[in-house]
Amino acid sequence: MKKMRVYEYAKSVNKSSKDIVEQLKKMNINVSNHMSVIDERTIAKLEGKSDSKGKEESTASAPKKEKNSGGGNQKREDNQNKAMNKTNKDKKTNNQNKKQDKRGKNQKGPKKDQRKRSFQEQKPAPTPDKITYSGTLTVGDLAEKLNKDSSEIIKKLMFLGVMATKNEDLEKETIELIAEDYGVEVEEEVFVDELGIETQVEEDDPDQLEERPPVVTIMGHVDHGKTTLLDAIRHTKVTEGEAGGITQHIGAYQVTENDKKLTFLDTPGHAAFTTMRARGAQVTDITVLVVAADDGVMPQTKEAINHAKAAEVPIIVAVNKMDKESANPDRVMQELTEFELVPEAWGGDTIFVNVSALNGEGIDELLEMLLLVAEVEELKANPNKRARGTVVEAELDKGRGPVATLLVQEGTMNVGDPIVVGNMHGKIRAMVNDIGRRVKSAGPSTPVEITGLNGVPQAGDQFVTFEDEKKARQFGEARASRAREEERSQTSKVSIDDLFSQIQEGDVKEINVIVKADVQGSVEAVRGSLEKIEVEGVKINIIHAGAGAITESDVILASASNALIIGFNVRPDVNAKRTAESEKVDIRLHRVIYDAIEEIESAMKGMLDPEYEEKVIGQVEVRQLFKVSRIGTIAGSYVLEGKITRDSTARLIREGVVVYEGKINALKRFKDDVREVSSGYECGITLENFNDIKEGDIIEAYVMEEIKRA
């Protein structure tokens, strides 16, 4: 590209260098003096012709900078081209510009088009009148949409008291505030699932909303008295006049206190709460946390608190077993302050009620308090529309076919209504209430058991009733066929194996983790180390941590919160294992804290070592023992199944309990060392550093096989 100094150019056009410098300054082209270098395009501009590439090129450099600029210039030009490509790309999104481009090319010839473009590029991109977004927006995304610099947005956020980095997601309100500041309208594009149950729900007229009973779930540690309390409430408070009815278990019941109704979910444990939340259903309005006054806060108490908090449901504490001499309610209060459950008497806002589920003490007060919280929460629903709600329980009854307990949350459900429940549909044949009576209709917060569905739905599924039977059938069938498709192409939840790619794709900003360990000390150690990990702004969020085996409840919580479970020196019980498989929850078991930490850290960095899976190759029964002084105990054994090999690992099982796990020292047939022994043969086995073998023990042989990743 042709370049010359200002004075050379001035001379060629018969002007003074001063004039040229001034002219350039007026054109916003930075030159320091007559020695400055100007290029072809700048010259074109001076002559009233526009350049073809835009403002970045219309610069001039001072002589000093020019000195060693052979390659430098080339580089700069490349960068400039890159920048221009980007600007051009940006422009593509701008319709107005697009039109102008077109007009320029078709009608006015390339030169004018170029001039026009360069003119546009000198002006900052215009602020749009309106922006739209769906899902979330990061600071950077918002800046781009507003045609602003991220730093400008970050500054504005600071004024609003929000400290955010470029890649941080903004809350809806913040997006609106910023946009408003620029006078820009914002519209959130909400993704509508056309087969979602909510699409069939009638809209509410605010005038039609009426008070509805609260739906209460009781949670707490094993044996703290949940079932006894639920029974006590039910038996003392079953609606008057109906007391003679046969109480039957349908998974939920209603009682009356001071002429007001309350609905209790009586599915035991935390299952009701968590399975429903895992399916996206929010059913519970208030949680009663039962804590035995003689036992205090225990692991499942903490778990219950975590569940309720995660679902943002208010908690009332029922301090139970007050009839016991060893009852110490103050200790319970003290212990719960640690979890931000502080009694009103101590300046907090949590309601504590002392009760005895055994003798009925305090139950009235508990119900009154529940009604009080319900009043504060202003629980309302419209009874005058088609019903919508959630499945509490469902099963296949031999005589009646699929039966489901439904909790009506809005509207009124009637016998004969066409209905879609989860992926099932039908027409309500019969409705039975919680005391076994047939009813014709059920309003908000009422649990009823229905029959008439074409299949068994799942607890937590949503339902909606229809006026038109055909429409219900079509909608139900469409949902069922989509569910089948989805099952076929089901993708797993957060898993260690694809953590890195999920982070890379920006899908994961925070990794939810549940930590279970053998003792509290290890729980804290694992938690402490995990919380320190941070990779590319992605952090670990421990949603639950506790001592003890990995339970089904942990798995359900993990599934609901899309979390990984890390077990340290503990194992999942059978139910937990099964649920983890069906819910596709990743459970990682470790014996060394360092390994647990390293695994997750490397997964986040995308440097995971090959993964191994245990493969049991054989079962051997110990039939006779030989004690040899120098060698130890030799287990005369018989291979029941598969085979045992010299290099496999052995697990010694006695009455279902693993008593030893380790290497095989020697594997012999008669006097000879052998590599492997197959089923149906006898062999002699010694285990490394272990002699406490008994007749009848089972030796399970296994090898670790590498899992091939896709």
Ligand SMILES: Nc1nc2c(ncn2[C@@H]2O[C@H](COP(=O)(O)OP(=O)(O)OP(=O)(O)O)[C@@H](O)[C@H]2O)c(=O)[nH]1
């Ligand atoms: N003294 C006394 N014992 C109670 C009280 N409430 C419950 N119990 C006893 O505590 C034991 C456990 O009660 P449950 O109601 O089965 O406890 P739970 O919390 O439902 O236990 P899981 O169903 O195993 O989770 C039973 O023996 C009850 O009789 C109470 O208020 N006072």
